[in-house]
Amino acid sequence: MVFLTTKMMQRTAVFVTFGGWVTSLATTFLPFWKTMNSDLNEVENWFSGLWLTCLYTEEVGIQCKAYDSLMGLPMDLQISRVLTLISDGVGAMALCVAFPALEGVRMCVSQASTKRNLLISAGVLTLVSGATTLIPISIVAHTTVVEFWDEGFPDVMPRWEHGEAMFSGWFGGLALVIGGILFFVAVCMGDYEQKLTSPQMTPRTKHYLKTEVL
Numbered sequence: 001m002v003f004l005t006t007k008m009m010q011r012t013a014v015f016v017t018f019g020g021w022v023t024s025l026a027t028t029f030l031p032f033w034k035t036m037n038s039d040l041n042e043v044e045n046w047f048s049g050l051w052l053t054c055l056y057t058e059e060v061g062i063q064c065k066a067y068d069s070l071m072g073l074p075m076d077l078q079i080s081r082v083l084t085l086i087s088d089g090v091g092a093m094a095l096c097v098a099f100p101a102l103e104g105v106r107m108c109v110s111q112a113s114t115k116r117n118l119l120i121s122a123g124v125l126t127l128v129s130g131a132t133t134l135i136p137i138s139i140v141a142h143t144t145v146v147e148f149w150d151e152g153f154p155d156v157m158p159r160w161e162h163g164e165a166m167f168s169g170w171f172g173g174l175a176l177v178i179g180g181i182l183f184f185v186a187v188c189m190g191d192y193e194q195k196l197t198s199p200q201m202t203p204r205t206k207h208y209l210k211t212e213v214l
Contacts, residue, residue, distance in 0.1 A: 006189045007103045010119070013182035014098055017126050020175030021091035024133045027169035028084040031064060034144055034160040047163060050081050076143045080136030087132035091176060094125035098183065112194070116187060123183030130176030137169040 031049035047054040047062075054064040067073055073081075099105065101118035141162060148159045 006186055006193055009182060009186040009189055010102050013179050013186055014095070014102065016175055016182060017179030018095060020130065020172045020179055021095065023168055023172030023175065024091060025088050027165050027172055028088055030165040032163040032165040033140055035163040036158050036160045048160065049165065050077055050084065076139050080140055083132045083136040087129045090125050090132065091129035094122045094129060097125060098122035116190065119183050119187050123180045126176055126180035126183060130173045130180060133169060133173035133176060137166055137173065141166055
């Protein structure tokens, strides 16, 4: 295909990675990881995230409060805090590494071998960022499902359910994984194009001394 070039693949990988990183960054600080409402009081909606707990009412609106103690948080939220912050930092590092490695960008790096190594590093960092986004989302989702179906709670008690931030986190993590794969695809395409454009090596011929047989 004409439009499927190494340059386009590199920019597509950066675009997908940037979109996944922004989505993951927003998911880290959104308080909508879990939601809860009660059938007895339908005007109140509770929201819970990694950093805040919010209450929404029609009269007052939304009010949020930070958690009182870090040590008092459940283990899944503590692990999720650490992993999401790692994901955001590694994703930002991947974008910084990938930008000077793009074709047409001569900032700090001009050698093809160095650009290739930077693209590989960006792909690895992006995959790590995607994994550290999907893992905490999956952990919180699992604990939410287990607590929701816990038979020890009375049926009249409200229970936490999946919030919108979980779905955005899954989308952002998947986009980061796809972006990391696209970086490696761009590297393979660059190697293939370089092989096609390299001069063909002509085999060396041996020169024999011509002799006459009498």
